[in-house]
Amino acid sequence: MKESRFVPLTTKVNLLILVGMIVGIGTITFFLSNRLIRTLDDLSASDMNRQADAIYAAIESLMLPGEAPLAQGFFQRLNAIDPDQQVILFRTDGEEAFQDNRTILQVNGIQMSQQFPLRETMMPMATISPEDPAFAQALGSAGVPRDVFLRETQDGRTSFRVLKPLINLPQCVVCHGADHTLRGVLQISSDTTSLVQIQRITIIFAAGGFLFLVLVLGYALTRSLHTLVLNPIKTIGEICDGVSRGNLEERVSIRHADELGLLANRINSMIEGLIERFKLSQYVSGSTIRSLQKDEQGTDVKLTLFFSDIRGFTKYSEGTSPSKVVEILNQILDLQTQIIQEEGGDIDKYVGDEIFALFEGEKGPWAALRSAQKIQLRFRELGDQLEGLGVGIGLHWGEVILGRIGSVTRGDYTVIGDRVNTAARLCSAAKAGTILMSSEIIQWLQRQKNRESVPDPRLRGPFSLRVKGKAEPLSVYVSVPELKEIRSE
Amino acid sequence: MNSPRKVMVVLLCSIFSLGIVSCQQDSETLVPSDYSQWKMTSSELLNFPIPGHGNGERLIYMNDLGISYLDRVSNLESADLGFPPGTLLVKEIFASPNPSVDDEPRMITAMYKDPDHPFQRGGWVWIIKNGPNAQESYLDEEFCFTCHNSANQAFPYGQQNLAGRFQDFVFYIPLQGGY
Numbered sequence: 001m002k003e004s005r006f007v008p009l010t011t012k013v014n015l016l017i018l019v020g021m022i023v024g025i026g027t028i029t030f031f032l033s034n035r036l037i038r039t040l041d042d043l044s045a046s047d048m049n050r051q052a053d054a055i056y057a058a059i060e061s062l063m064l065p066g067e068a069p070l071a072q073g074f075f076q077r078l079n080a081i082d083p084d085q086q087v088i089l090f091r092t093d094g095e096e097a098f099q100d101n102r103t104i105l106q107v108n109g110i111q112m113s114q115q116f117p118l119r120e121t122m123m124p125m126a127t128i129s130p131e132d133p134a135f136a137q138a139l140g141s142a143g144v145p146r147d148v149f150l151r152e153t154q155d156g157r158t159s160f161r162v163l164k165p166l167i168n169l170p171q172c173v174v175c176h177g178a179d180h181t182l183r184g185v186l187q188i189s190s191d192t193t194s195l196v197q198i199q200r201i202t203i204i205f206a207a208g209g210f211l212f213l214v215l216v217l218g219y220a221l222t223r224s225l226h227t228l229v230l231n232p233i234k235t236i237g238e239i240c241d242g243v244s245r246g247n248l249e250e251r252v253s254i255r256h257a258d259e260l261g262l263l264a265n266r267i268n269s270m271i272e273g274l275i276e277r278f279k280l281s282q283y284v285s286g287s288t289i290r291s292l293q294k295d296e297q298g299t300d301v302k303l304t305l306f307f308s309d310i311r312g313f314t315k316y317s318e319g320t321s322p323s324k325v326v327e328i329l330n331q332i333l334d335l336q337t338q339i340i341q342e343e344g345g346d347i348d349k350y351v352g353d354e355i356f357a358l359f360e361g362e363k364g365p366w367a368a369l370r371s372a373q374k375i376q377l378r379f380r381e382l383g384d385q386l387e388g389l390g391v392g393i394g395l396h397w398g399e400v401i402l403g404r405i406g407s408v409t410r411g412d413y414t415v416i417g418d419r420v421n422t423a424a425r426l427c428s429a430a431k432a433g434t435i436l437m438s439s440e441i442i443q444w445l446q447r448q449k450n451r452e453s454v455p456d457p458r459l460r461g462p463f464s465l466r467v468k469g470k471a472e473p474l475s476v477y478v479s480v481p482e483l484k485e486i487r488s489e
Numbered sequence: 490m491n492s493p494r495k496v497m498v499v500l501l502c503s504i505f506s507l508g509i510v511s512c513q514q515d516s517e518t519l520v521p522s523d524y525s526q527w528k529m530t531s532s533e534l535l536n537f538p539i540p541g542h543g544n545g546e547r548l549i550y551m552n553d554l555g556i557s558y559l560d561r562v563s564n565l566e567s568a569d570l571g572f573p574p575g576t577l578l579v580k581e582i583f584a585s586p587n588p589s590v591d592d593e594p595r596m597i598t599a600m601y602k603d604p605d606h607p608f609q610r611g612g613w614v615w616i617i618k619n620g621p622n623a624q625e626s627y628l629d630e631e632f633c634f635t636c637h638n639s640a641n642q643a644f645p646y647g648q649q650n651l652a653g654r655f656q657d658f659v660f661y662i663p664l665q666g667g668y
Contacts, residue, residue, distance in 0.1 A: 144633075168540040170645055172541070
């Protein structure tokens with residue numbers, strides 16, 4: 001898979017919010033303002049149609065009883081009411097009706113009377129071109145005469161126009177004759193420029209409001225996302241960085257009652273766990289930790305085995321207060337442990353007043369011997385400070401089994417085998433202040449002699465030592481280190 | 490172009506063409522060819538000029554449903570009328586006021602009573618045909634309806650409806666049995 005470019009979460013989230021809001025609110029605003037404009041248009045259109053119907057009905061009612069002058073007055077009144085609206089009745093030839101005496105003369109001719117008096121003053125006459133498509137359509141250019149509704153824009157002004165053919169009804173025939181189907185066309189035009197302006201302002205306001213809303217909401221959302229999500233994530237990341245650098249002091253302090261709060265708690269308890277494990281490693285042998293890391297099963301290894309045991313400790317503890325016993329025991333174990341660890345040994349376990357330690361590698365026997373000598377000399381140096389107590393030490397070398405020994409729930413990585421028992425027997429046979437070694441370890445030391453510098457072990461032996469559980473006596477050597485020899489080193 | 494797109498295009502095209510076909514199928518005929526067997530609604534010779542239908546001769550037929558309805562109306566001279574759905578009035582309009590026997594009508598107009606029809610005005614479908622074999626068109630605009638509304642008040646033809654009763658938009662109401 002291709003390595004994708006790192007884009008900060010902040011950028012992504014901000015982008016998401018911005019796009020989401022522009023698309024979401026923008027669509028709503030667009031549709032709403034669109035809808036609003038359409039509704040306004042529809043409203044004014046249907047309003048005009050209704051007006052046209054009403055005026056048509058009024059003309060019919062005024063004309064049928066022969067009240068043409070009333071109809072003319074009605075038109076003048078209508079046009080005076082609203083300067084933005086104009087009502088004109090055109091004859092079929094395009095001339096404005098009610099302005100001259102032409103129709104009056106025709107009607108009087110048909111009636112063969114002077115029923116309608118002539119006008120004395122002619123009015124200025126508006127005309128409409130017979131070629132005007134809307135006018136022609138109203139007159140029936142497309143089959144039958146029909147109502148025409150138009151929305152027109154000219155010189156930046158917008159207007160609606162309704163044209164209604166005025167039918168020569170059977171009732172009209174009496175006065176107007178039967179030789180034509182239409183009397184004329186009624187035109188109502190309404191200047192809606194101001195309405196359009198209102199619509200435009202509405203759109204501008206809506207768009208401006210939308211922009212403002214996007215900015216404000218976007219800012220608010222980004223801010224709250226920062227405090228709710230991004231900042232906690234950053235804090236957690238910093239703490240994790242610190243932990244991987246070894247800083248176990250810091251804790252994530254996020255008190256949100258949400259997933260991030262939970263995550264912070266988990267990380268804190270993880271750090272606690274790490275600390276506990278660090279502490280625990282002081283109580284666990286190095287081989288245990290290593291085996292844990294490797295997840296080892298049982299294996300055969302060659303090791304140097306070190307046992308030390310305090311002589312006469314049981315008797316001493318019988319006559320001493322428990323706190324003193326523990327204090328002295330810890331002091332003795334501690335001084336030995338320090339020396340063993342200095343020499344690279346690994347405390348496998350403490351069993352009461354006994355220490356079982358392991359030394360790995362080729363130089364293990366030397367290191368073990370050095371530790372043993374240093375321990376014995378240290379005891380001699382301290383003398384009475386340790387209540388006159390001393391240790392016996394047993395050393396052995398050979399193959400043992402290393403593995404996790406115990407139950408599923410509780411176990412130790414430790415070594416077992418015949419040689420471990422032998423080493424323990426050597427230890428119990430060693431008198432206070434002495435080191436008892438197997439012939440295996442002596443052979444090993446001899447082979448390596450030239451390569452390591454150790455004080456002369458002042459070996460005595462070999463002796464035969466009978467131990468429990470062994471048919472054959474063991475061949476052992478004893479070393480009793482002297483003060484001056486160690487000092488001369 | 491990959492195949493899913495092709496499929497989409499074909500699908501869309503077929504949907505559109507289906508729409509077009511279904512729109513074209515919507516041509517019904519309301520005026521049957523044998524209307525000249527029906528009763529007529531006027532005993533007068535209608536060849537005086539009249540707005541809306543010109544000044545040629547006019548012959549008006551009414552189907553049996555309409556005639557038998559009128560037969561059932563008591564007090565036919567003054568009762569308000571309401572023709573039953575299915576009533577059909579066919580009016581032949583000739584070019585000449587005195588056509589010869591072989592002349593075909595210039596135009597046929599008809600009224601079909603069907604208050605549920607999408608194009609009805611005042612309960613009637615207003616039909617116009619430019620000749621006996623031309624296609625029918627239905628006019629749901631003001632034109633026919635507005636003028637025929639005058640039949641529901643006094644008008645200057647035939648029986649003139651001087652009482653101003655509701656004649657259901659029909660000008661010429663025959664006597665019972667028709668002519």
